[in-house]
Amino acid sequence: MGRLDNALRLIGRLIPMVYIAFNLGNPLALTASIILLILNLVTWNRDLDLELTILSLAVAGLMPPLLGLAFSIPLTLVLDSNLRLSNDEPWWVYALALLASMMLSMILINPSQALAYAVPLAYIALTPFATWVRLKATRIILRPSRRLETTAGVPLSYSLSIVTKPKINAVAEVVSDGELSLEPKVLLMNGETEVKARVLYQISGVKEPRLRVKFRDLRGLVTVERAIKHPPITVISRIRAAAEYAGAMVRGLSVRGVENVEEVKEYAPGDPIRRIHWK
Numbered sequence: 001m002g003r004l005d006n007a008l009r010l011i012g013r014l015i016p017m018v019y020i021a022f023n024l025g026n027p028l029a030l031t032a033s034i035i036l037l038i039l040n041l042v043t044w045n046r047d048l049d050l051e052l053t054i055l056s057l058a059v060a061g062l063m064p065p066l067l068g069l070a071f072s073i074p075l076t077l078v079l080d081s082n083l084r085l086s087n088d089e090p091w092w093v094y095a096l097a098l099l100a101s102m103m104l105s106m107i108l109i110n111p112s113q114a115l116a117y118a119v120p121l122a123y124i125a126l127t128p129f130a131t132w133v134r135l136k137a138t139r140i141i142l143r144p145s146r147r148l149e150t151t152a153g154v155p156l157s158y159s160l161s162i163v164t165k166p167k168i169n170a171v172a173e174v175v176s177d178g179e180l181s182l183e184p185k186v187l188l189m190n191g192e193t194e195v196k197a198r199v200l201y202q203i204s205g206v207k208e209p210r211l212r213v214k215f216r217d218l219r220g221l222v223t224v225e226r227a228i229k230h231p232p233i234t235v236i237s238r239i240r241a242a243a244e245y246a247g248a249m250v251r252g253l254s255v256r257g258v259e260n261v262e263e264v265k266e267y268a269p270g271d272p273i274r275r276i277h278w279k
Helices: 003-022 027-042 048-058 066-087 091-108 111-137 238-252
Strands: 139-144 149-151 156-165 169-176 180-185 186-189 191-197 206-207 210-217 225-229 231-238
Touching: 003 027, 003 048, 003 066, 027 048, 027 091, 048 091, 048 111, 066 111, 091 111, 111 210, 111 225, 139 225, 169 180, 186 191
Parallel strands: 149 231
Antiparallel strands: 139 156, 156 191, 169 186, 169 210, 180 191, 206 231, 210 225
C-alpha cells in the first residue's frame, strides 16, 4: 500500500467526523453520521474500508444535494483506492448498492438527493466499460525464446513472453491444453510478462495449441476472456529424427586420405577398396 492509498484510507475512516460537523441541524443525516463514525472506530484494524466507503456514500445522500455532491467527490477517490486494494466483486454489485441508496434517499427526502450519487455512479459505470473495451481491443503477442521444434516423445521447454499492445495492467490467468503446461498460471500483466512453458507430443506434425487468457482489471470490476493461438510447434517423428541424425553423422565423416571431397574421382577397376568414398 502506497502513501496515497494510506492517505485516502485515513480520509475514508475520518470523514464521518466531518459529516457530523456539517449536519448538526439535520437529525437524519446526523444520526447516520454518528452510527457510521462508531462503525469506523470499532472496525479500525479490520479490512472493511471498502464496505465502509460504500456506507459513507450512502450517508452523503441524506445531506442537502450540493453538500452531498461535495463529499461524494473525495469519497469516489477513496472508493477507487479501496477497490484496487481489496475488491473481489464485479462492478454491478456496487452499482446496485449505489442505486438502492439513491432510491432510498429520493423516497425519504426528495428527488434532488440523487445529485449526491452522480459522481460515484458515473465512476462505477463508465470505468468498467472503458476497461472492458480496452481489454477486448488490446493485441496479444506471444514470443517464444527459441525455435519451436522437437521430436515426438521428447519434451520441449522454453520461455514464452506475453506482450500486450497497447500496454495493459491487469491480473491474467493463462489456461492451456493438455499437452502444453505453463507456469505460473496466474500473473500480473504490465505490458509484457514471461511464463515458463513445457510441451510433450507423442504424434508428429505441426501443432498449434490454443491458449485462453482471462484478464481481470486491477480494481477487480471487469473480467475478460481471450483466446490466443500459440506459435506453431513442429514435432518430428522418431524415424525421421533418427534418419536426420544418421545423415549428420555420415556428413561429418571425412574420406580417409582425401582432404577435399571435390578431389574424389569416379571408381575405376583396380582402385583399392579401402579408398572408396562410399557416399
